[in-house]
Amino acid sequence: MYSFKNDYSEGAHTKILNALIKTNMTQTEGYGYDCHTQNAVSKIKNLVHNQNIDVHLISGGTQTNLTAIGAFLRPHEACVSANTGHIAVNETGAIEYTGHKVITIDSNDGKIVPEKIKEILNSPLNEHVVKPKLVYISNPTELGTIYTKEELKNLSEFCKSNNLILYADGARLGCAICAKEGDLTLSDMCNFTDAFFIGGTKNGALLGEALVIKKESLKEDFRYHIKQKGALLAKGKLLGIQFEELFTANLYFELAKHANEMAYLLSEGLKEANCKFLIDSPTNQIFPILENKIIERLEKKFNFYTWKKIDDNNSAIRLVTSWATKKEAVLEFINELKK
Amino acid sequence: MYSFKNDYSEGAHTKILNALIKTNMTQTEGYGYDCHTQNAVSKIKNLVHNQNIDVHLISGGTQTNLTAIGAFLRPHEACVSANTGHIAVNETGAIEYTGHKVITIDSNDGKIVPEKIKEILNSPLNEHVVKPKLVYISNPTELGTIYTKEELKNLSEFCKSNNLILYADGARLGCAICAKEGDLTLSDMCNFTDAFFIGGTKNGALLGEALVIKKESLKEDFRYHIKQKGALLAKGKLLGIQFEELFTANLYFELAKHANEMAYLLSEGLKEANCKFLIDSPTNQIFPILENKIIERLEKKFNFYTWKKIDDNNSAIRLVTSWATKKEAVLEFINELKK
Amino acid sequence: MYSFKNDYSEGAHTKILNALIKTNMTQTEGYGYDCHTQNAVSKIKNLVHNQNIDVHLISGGTQTNLTAIGAFLRPHEACVSANTGHIAVNETGAIEYTGHKVITIDSNDGKIVPEKIKEILNSPLNEHVVKPKLVYISNPTELGTIYTKEELKNLSEFCKSNNLILYADGARLGCAICAKEGDLTLSDMCNFTDAFFIGGTKNGALLGEALVIKKESLKEDFRYHIKQKGALLAKGKLLGIQFEELFTANLYFELAKHANEMAYLLSEGLKEANCKFLIDSPTNQIFPILENKIIERLEKKFNFYTWKKIDDNNSAIRLVTSWATKKEAVLEFINELKK
Amino acid sequence: MYSFKNDYSEGAHTKILNALIKTNMTQTEGYGYDCHTQNAVSKIKNLVHNQNIDVHLISGGTQTNLTAIGAFLRPHEACVSANTGHIAVNETGAIEYTGHKVITIDSNDGKIVPEKIKEILNSPLNEHVVKPKLVYISNPTELGTIYTKEELKNLSEFCKSNNLILYADGARLGCAICAKEGDLTLSDMCNFTDAFFIGGTKNGALLGEALVIKKESLKEDFRYHIKQKGALLAKGKLLGIQFEELFTANLYFELAKHANEMAYLLSEGLKEANCKFLIDSPTNQIFPILENKIIERLEKKFNFYTWKKIDDNNSAIRLVTSWATKKEAVLEFINELKK
Structure with missing residues (x-):
């Protein structure tokens, strides 16, 4: 049964496996x-x-988020995140375990705008409440949406002028950068944030995220934190080799582009079948709304998550494509839907 | 330059790589x-x-140690470890970061005996001091020594009768089990401890340790802790496939046996050259004492750590062999030494 | 300038001071x-x-909350609190510092009902999210409202049947117990919760809260946690003597009753002046809504907090009475208001 | 039965009680x-x-130590303390609970010398071990000994040149400053440390320590940390009034002087009875070595701790005097001893 459940169902891209084999016995x-x-x-x-x-x-x-945020903040400082943010909902309190509160902002599209942060900063700030210090965004968000260059620039300026660290979770960053509608480059991500990570696990690697720290004051002794959180791999080359391959001959972006294209193909098919969407996503996660009986039928042939009840008869499902998604599977899904 | 610096210089055993390739595209x-x-x-x-x-x-x-110990203990409870224990010296305070004190016991051979724990339990125990609750041992120890069945049994009984958790770090467990002089089986490890782990990283895997929890009360909700500490891999099969291979056709033990044999070969050669040892180790780490000028000469051809100054003219070095160590390299080392 | 800002502006009740003097030099x-x-x-x-x-x-x-919650929960377990709860808003992330997430429930009156907790329990619970384990309530709430016996009983049964710890913050518990409209006794508090505390600081003591732990499994080694969090006073009798006095000849309840009566007198005066309230509070905190220009006038003679903007012309203020509030000051306030 | 068990058996000095009474009802x-x-x-x-x-x-x-050290250090940084240091032995792992390792230095007299710290700094420092960052001393030490001006100056210079924070626990600081043999002033304490505290609890107050932070970078947002650790008292004036009195008309030093004098009187009496001491202490804790049968006899009339077994017939006891110690009790003790 073909799965559109997530973007980590398969192993790694062949080029990565080949590189692992080729370098295997070199000390x-x-x-x-x-x-x-x-x-x-x-x-x-x-x-x-x-x-x-x-x-x-x-x-x-999660490892990258908790290591970075745990290292960047002093004990009384807090994160600000969209209520849909991965650190707010899906990391089993990893950030709180490092001692920091996650202040959430209600968001319909998974994104954060300066106005919402301003509201938090405008409430009385004194020693009886945590001090908001780091803004966590994900790009693409957990709902598949992306930040435009203009949006990220505004957020960046707002953070800078309010002495806030801007940190971006890029678990699926490739898909944000390669989105047709997108205008952000990897270089922009670096320019507009203080730190961000480039996700490998969901874009062709076996595992691995590349954390980029730009802000000078956040760099000091960072390897100590990686080790202390248990994240320093003895065979670190396992990560090195994979990112080496991903950033050779544009592979990282090719893979993300493929994932987006497969999602687009799915979306087009769904739209042809008059399907509506929970949210408009230009990346590799889409959230079509279907009749429950159709969902049940599809579930017999495909694996995916039912995301949200819409009403008694309809639900939104989540379909995730990836570097490994087969075009035939997409077409099959659409055919099955149209039956 | 050939390296005897550690047992994680190479990648993974071919069978593991082949298994990764074979399963790669299966969702x-x-x-x-x-x-x-x-x-x-x-x-x-x-x-x-x-x-x-x-x-x-x-x-x-380190990830396994901090996740397990952090999950097993209540905030006021502490670990007892040999002063050479990995958690005591080489994990950047990872255990303290989970909030727990590591009480150390002076040990010449890296091992812990009940008498030493008894001394701690005999000092006044009340709410002004931490409560010793978990005994951490490593087998083999960081000095390459191993526990006999009798020793582990005694420790186990002592811990049981004193309501202490016995936890074993088995980062190099294969080498302990396969040591010629050893009489412990994997099954004994399970019988005599409350929890222990079987190291993969240092015995042929790219990464991965298999934590075994036997004591019932330590099992509950453990996956929450793995996730919270950032240790739950999305592509968990990367670990699954490797341990599947390692425990097929005795591979795990074959690899450990090879590591031990290479260390033994080195030891024999060193002994022939009248070399003494810092400690008598039956596993894949040995600590010969050499003249500094010989060390300097060897360093031109081989990579290894100088472990400890003995006197102005002599130092102990550490030589580590592994599943990947080449016999020719060992022979070359001995030849070079004997020159 | 007389202050209705809070219930900790004065020192301690005379009986307490006398007891301190009387016992002072006894070892x-x-x-x-x-x-x-x-x-x-x-x-x-x-x-x-x-x-x-x-x-x-x-x-x-705050010390009591963080010590208790930190001791009661395992690392992956979380608290559930009203969004107005003291631990959620006014303790500088003290609970998060102990490693635990505070899941908030939107509440208009500061109280929690089982239905709202049920919603949390009905969302997918697995190792990717924290495990709700402790329900934190305050009685009276931060808005001055109180739980009825029936409400607390229902909450208690719900928690029991869902394996949740019910913990009550009683910083102003005297005022809840002594509220005219209230039907809860101190004994009920004990029967219906697993642990709760009886506030002294805000009811006539210099400092001190009495934490009651009823649930057996929460009792073990609790004094270790008090010490570890820095909360074990060397001169513990300072707390002992105060609670001894407070619970002699009904003093604790007399003081709370006085506080409530003064608040009631204020309320009646305000109602006579046609004033509305943000919320109906039967305890020693009341939240009248006044015209901003009246507030400005009152501020020249009295100290109090402006709590919330209602519209461009009106705001809610908070008036707090206590065991020490003088009736004349209350009457003066009303007179000033009616001018 | 008169107690020489500790210096917190009585309440507060009369002047403090009077000040509390006088200010009691002022808001x-x-x-x-x-x-x-x-x-x-x-x-x-x-x-x-x-x-x-x-x-x-x-x-x-303990509250002061954990709040200060928790605020001063980043997660991977550690304290260095004498093995007798209060944070190392008698705070139930409070420092470890804040996430930081306490590295101990063996010390016979409770003091730390630069040479011992140098040894730690000379061991390999990298991301696999914690980073020593704060030196914790107590003055007087837990053994009653004190630092000379010269010693503290040397330590201070060493710390400065090695980028280490020097922090002093002054739970009994008055007795160190007022020791006959001492040459340190309160001003020196401030000049030579980055932060230190002046103990009130053990010198005439009901409770309270005054933390002095001199180093600029350690000051920022410190009140947030006090609140987060539960240490911000609502009725903060309870502490204010006491230190106001203690530092009026030299009271603080008068009280410490009395404590020292009583200890001196005890020491002289003991010496006359040919008693030896475990350590030579110029402050309010002394450690005479007595025959066990004499100890047993004394225990019938006085309360004190037996500190350490010396041999089968002799033990060291600890006698603590304070601002409240009665001269008659001291004389009685000596009489009883000489019998």
Whole structure:
């Protein structure tokens, strides 16, 4: 049964596997001091046109979020996140475990606008309440939506003028950068945030996220934090080799583009069948609204999540495509739907 | 330059790579709910002859230690560890970060004996001091030494009768089990501890440790803790496939045996050259004492750590072998030494 | 300028001061092992008709909340609180600092009903989200409202049947128990919760809250947690003597009754002046809505907080009375208002 | 039965009680914004001849230590303490609960010398081990010994040149400053440390320690940390009034002097009886070595701790005097001993 449940159902792109095989028996330094990691870091610096960043390769998204936020904040400082933000809902209180409150902002599209942060800053701030210090965004958001260059620029300026750290979760960043409707580059991500990560796990790697730290004061001793949180892999080259491949010959973006195209193909098919959507998403997660009996029928042939009850007869489902999604499966899904 | 610096310089055993390739494009459930992980768990249950254990696959050793200890203890409870214990010296305060004190016991051979724990329990225990609750051992220890069946049994009984949790770090467990002088089985490890882990990273896997929880009260909700600490891999099958292979056709033990044999070969060569040792180790880490000028000469051809100054002219070095160590390299090292 | 800003503007009731003087030079054991603490504990056990509770005297409300919640929960477990709850808004993330998320429930009157908790329990609960485990209520709430016996009983049964700990913050508990409209006794508080505290700081003591733990599994080693959080006073008798006095000759309830009566007098005066209220509160905090220009006039003679903007011309203010509030001051306030 | 068990057996000095009574019904601001706290702070600034310090009044010693150290350090940074240090042995892992390791230095007299810290700094420092960042000393130490001006100056310079924070626990600071053999002033304490506290609880107050923060970078947002740790008293004036009195007309030092004198009187009597001491202490804790049968006899008339077994027939006991110790009790003790 074909699955549109998520973008981590398969292993890794062939080029990555081949690179693992090719380098397998060559001895390297541990803990990320290997040549592959150094090379991957160097490629990322070039890609964002900034040689003055620190790049750390970390195994997963929650791990990266908790390590970064735990290192960036003092004990009384808090994060601001959309109520849909991954750190707010799907990380089992990982951020709170590091001691920090996550203040949520209600958001219909998963995005944060300066006005909403301003409301928080305008409430009385004193020693009886936490101090908002870091703004967490995800791009694309957990609802598949993306920030425009203008939106991110505004957010960035707002944060800067309010002495807030802007941090972006890019678990699916490739899909945001490659979205047809998008106008943001990887370089923009670096320019407009203080730190962000480039997701590998959901875009062709076995595991791995590349955390980019731009703001000088956040860089110091960061490797200590990675180690303390248990995130420093002995065989760090496992991450290095993968990002080396992903950023060779544009592979990272090719894979993201494929994921987006498959989602677009699905969307077009769904629209032809007069389907509405919970939200308009230009990336690899889409949220069509279907009749429950149709959902039941589709579930016999495909795997996916039912996301939200709309009314007694209809629900929104979530369909996720990826670098590995087969066009035939997409077409089959649409055919099945149209029956 | 050949390296005896550690046992994580190479990638993974070919069988593991082949398994990754073979399963690569098959869609599976995420977060360890895949068939490979289930199969690996089942193999481990069979190996230790206990179907009533919980097994969790986690990316690395520090990650496993902090997740387990953080989950097992209440805030006022503390660990007891040898002063050489990995949690005491080489995890950047990861255990303290989870809020728990590590009480250390001076130990010459890296091992803990009940008498030393008794001393701690005999000091006044009240609400002004932490409550010792978990005994952390590593087998083999950080000095390469191993516990005998009798020793572990005694420790186990002592812990039981004093209501202490016995937890074993098995980052190099294969080498302890396969040591010529050893008499402990994997099944004994399970019988005599409340929880322990079977190290994969240092015995042929790209990454991964298999945590075994036997004590009933420690099992509840453990997956929440894995997720909260950022240790739940989306592509959990990456760990599942590797342990599936490692526990097929005895591979895990074959690899450990090879590591031990290479260390033994080195030791024999060193002894022939009249070399003494800092400690007598039956596993894959050995600590020969050499003249500094010989060390300098060897360093031109080989990579290894100088472990400890002995006197002005002599130092102990650490040589580590692994599943990947080449016999020729060992022989070359001995030749070079004997020159 | 007379202050209705809060209920901790003055020192302690004379009887308490006298008791401190009388006992001052008598040597006693430290850390709460003195006879006064033992006596206070015994009085509280009698008052709630339960000899099988543990009672701990702790310096303040936030301290009590963080010590109790930090001790009661495992790392992945979370609190549920009204969005107005003290732990949710006014403790500088103290609960998050202990590692636990505070899940908030929107509430207009500061109270929690089982239906709202049910919604949380009905959302998917798995290892990707925190596990709701403790329900935090305050009685009276931060808005001055109180729970009826029926309401607390329902909440209690709901919690029991869902394996949730019910914990009540009683920083102003005297005023809830003594509210004219109230039907809850101190004994009911004990019967219907797993743990709760009886506030002293805001009801005639210099400082001190009496934490009552009823649920057996929450009692173990609690004094370790008090010490670890820095809350174990060397001169514990300072707390013991105060609670001893408060629970002698009904003093605690007399003081709370006075506070309520003064608030009632204020309310009646305000109602006569046709004033409306933000919320109907039967305890010592009231929230009248006044024209801004009247507020400005009153501010010249009295101290109080402006609580909330209602519209461009009107705001709600907060008036707090206490055991120490002078009737003349209340009458003066009303006179000033009616001018 | 008269007690020499500790210096917190009685209440407060009469002047303090009188001040509490006198100010009792005057309304003041909460949370330390009252005039008494402001006045106490101002007196302390004058006493140390430094207007550029921050002073915070906190309820107890452990509370002050955990709040300060928790605020001063980043997650991967550690404290260095003598193995006898209060944070190392008698705070139930309070520092570890804030996430920080306490690295201990073996010390016979409770003091720390730069050479010992240097040893720690000379061991390999990298991301696999915690980063030593704060040196914790207590003056007097837990063994009653004190730092000379020269010793503290050296430590101070060493810390400065190694970028370490020097923090002093002054739970009994009065006795160190007033020791006959001592040459340190309160002003020196301020000059030579980055932060330190002046203990009130053990020198005539009901409770309270005055934390002085001199180093600029440690000051920011400190009140948030006090609140978050539950240490911000609503009736902050309770602390303010006490320190106001203690630093009026030299009371603080008079009380400490009395404590020292009583200890000296005890020591002299003991010496006359040919008694030896575990350690030579010039402050209010002394550690005479007595025959066990004499100890048993004394225990029938006096309360004190037996500190350490010396041999089968002899033990060291601890005798603590204070501002409240009666001369007659001291003489009685000596008489009883000489019998």
